[in-house]
Amino acid sequence: MNAQPPQIGASRPVIRQLDDAAANRIAAGEVVERPASAVKELVENALDAGASRIEIAYADGGKTLIRISDDGCGMTAEDLPLALCRHATSKIDGSDLLNIHTFGFRGEALPSLGAVGRLTITSRAEGFEAAQITVSGGRIGAVKPAALNRGTVVELRDLFFATPARLKFLRTDRTEAQAIADTVKRLAMAEPYVSFTLREIAGSETREIFRADAEQGELFGALSGRLGRILGRAFADNAVPLDADREGIRLTGYAALPTYSRGAAVEQFLFVNGRPVRDKMLLGALRAAYIDVLSRDRHPAAVLFLTCDPESVDVNVHPAKAEVRFREAGVPRGLIVTGIRHALAQSGHRSSSTVATATLGAMQPEPAQPRIYQMERPSSGAIRNAFAAQMPLQSFDEAPQPFTAPFAPSARVEPAPPGTAELIHRPLGAARAQLHENYIIAQTERGMVIVDQHAAHERLVYERLKAQSAEKGIAAQALLIPEIVELSAAEAARLLDVAEELHRLGLAIEPFGGSAIAVRETPAILGEINAAALLRDILDELADQGDSLRLQSKIDAVLSRMSCHGSIRSGRQMRVEEMNALLREMEATPLSGQCNHGRPTYVELKLSDIERLFGRT
Incomplete structure (x- = not known):
């Protein structure tokens, strides 16, 4: 001793x-x-x-x-x-x-x-x-x-x-x-x-x-060329440009579409005043920007550049200079979240081109035979006549030439409504048929589109619910008996610092003597919840990332489940008017190219790709 x-x-x-x-x-x-x-x-x-x-x-x-x-x-x-x-x-x-x-x-x-x-x-x-x-x-x-x-x-x-x-x-x-x-x-x-x-x-x-080699031209063109050379053309073709600023900080770069996601965080690059950094707060902001368009096991791809006054950021944190500290940490974080979400929303219904590539790769054409005769590319007039001939018919008996062999179509066809021919020129084209009571086949000017009706409508309903929630606010339900949660003094202070933000999301907390926190209201949309567990989850995120999206993510998850139950179910037969209305709403709704979990809602196949499958090139 x-x-x-x-x-x-x-x-x-x-x-x-x-x-x-x-x-x-x-x-x-x-x-x-x-x-x-x-x-x-x-x-x-x-x-x-x-x-x-x-x-x-x-x-x-x-x-x-x-x-x-x-x-x-x-x-x-x-x-x-x-x-x-x-x-x-x-x-x-x-x-x-x-x-x-x-x-x-x-x-x-x-x-x-x-x-x-x-x-x-x-x-x-x-x-x-x-x-x-x-x-x-x-x-x-x-x-x-x-x-x-x-x-x-x-x-x-x-x-x-x-x-x-x-x-x-x-x-x-x-x-x-x-x-x-x-x-x-x-x-x-x-x-x-x-x-x-x-x-x-x-x-x-x-x-x-x-x-x-050194790129030429303006910044975004040069950056796109350099990223295409380093990360591959797939990233450059499926990323949207970013250009936003807030309080003296400018955000530029490229963020990939949600349907172009990765299984690990291998394509996330952050730069502050041109310096490569690895910052947990900034990476957390990147994840937050994709929180309702990607499933938890997928990771976004992005190359982000933050430019600011050198005096507003401290790069002398570590000798390797891989970490930085901002004077106002909330500004760059909020800029990343809003900048990426705005850019993705502007992309509209766009989906990753890699989806079509994967679809074509999944198709297995028959072994090629020696070509005896390949007709020339038809004229524009012949194409218009062919489009007219492909209008959905009331029944297969109305076809100009009857089939000579038994044929049991799995597609449900409808008569073409007036004005359908003009819809071919729209981005998602004109509905032609419904396959297996879930997939809408639409003809576009240069190819075809296959739409998952349930996934597409789920996204549309989800965006409407989010818009209503943002407009009217998150309704709160008062607890009959406030729930008292015992925390450490540091944890209680950290939660009270964000009490105003939590209140906007329907969670009302206040000090209850010592280091205890009283929970008086919870978001009504969540129903009965374990308030203590929710507060500790929020504290974990605050400690890890400096900010918490735990409550917002729970609310979004409920809205997502509501949209799933309120959307068109698989197996429901749709009329041509309904299918076209769904396509038009997709064109007008941001992020409609992917469902709430980041999966594509439609696949677009170019006519040239289809012809290549049949050896017509």
Whole structure:
């Protein structure tokens, strides 16, 4: 019982001043976690130098070699030794740590890399001769003349050779190489007017892993081209542009349609003043924007850029600069939610083109036979006559030429109402038939549309219920006996801070002495609920994301269930007028391209795709 704690020795510990080499190795532990971290720091330095072309090469996953070449402003022979000193930087003068307009500003990356690896910097500024300096394990060599046309070449060899323990924490070469590629692609998203090339060196062979040439034109066109190159054309074709601002913060970028969702959060990219960040609050806002158009097991895809006054955001939170802190956190969060929802609403009934691709892929045509005769593409007059001939008939007996073999159609056909021919030119076309009492077949000008009548009407009813709820407010029911919930003082204060917002959603709370909270009203639409469990769920979200949508999501879930029960059921036969009315309402209703769970409500097949299935191309 009298034993001393192990950290207390027999003698008083002595305070020592660490030398620069030890300090740099400690700093490297925060700044350089893996080869991809070194690539990030060096590429950001190149961007700060005004480079328009950046080439990255690595070997063995970046463990033995990382080489960054750029055509930026370069450095002089006098600059090179200073660049390897801790907290030496050209980015800021130290007078204002909030007004930061560059990626780097701490002056730690180069000395940290030189402390744990073998670093060589070759650079040439305009009007000066090229020079080179080497540092190995913290020992800086002399500046020497070199040969270089312009810009800077930074070569890092044998990363962590000076701290062998760190090597044990690195992953396989393939995993580290993938991390490097992800880092370069993320930085390339924010700089569409800069060319990036990533190469892997394996022995005497060099393989190009990624290449993105500088884009041209206006911002959104250039950004769309760059994202199409990095994330694929499917994302670029199925994303809506974002351009909104609020209180000095501007939101730009692209957000994918709900029907283009992912099984994991692998296509969510956030940038603040061009800097890639991973921020729980911003990611929570992104999820909130899709809360009623995606199921819980699906994740949205988006590339979001927030631009604001540097003094309204603190980027000096962590040495790796991957986290930021906003002065008014609610402003960017609300901007993301409303900006994305507004952009998705403007997309109207649009659905992802990948839905049609998947549909065509699911179709299995018969093996192709040698083509004997392929008729030419019909004229426009022939197409109009064909459309007229395809009008739904009262019965199959009215067909111009009777069928010569028994035929039992599964489609229910109706006579065409007046004016149906003009509906072909509408986005969702004119209804032609109903299959299996659930799927509406509509003919468009350039193809056909298959609509899930229950899913489509469910979305329409849901949007009407949400609009009514927003217009009239959430009705609250007073509890006969208020429910008292015991919380900690910090939890009670956190809930009372958002009491006004909760009251707008029908949940009335107030302090009840000490740290207890009294729940006096609950949303009537939820019926009987466990108020204590609901409050704790809200507290969990507040602690995790800084805001809570738990109550709103519960209300939306009830509205969704109501819309499901109040919508057209599968198995109900519909007249042509009803089918066309449903199509017209879909065209006029935002987000009608997906049901309440993010599944598509319709599939559009182009005539060219259908002809390709039959070998008519």
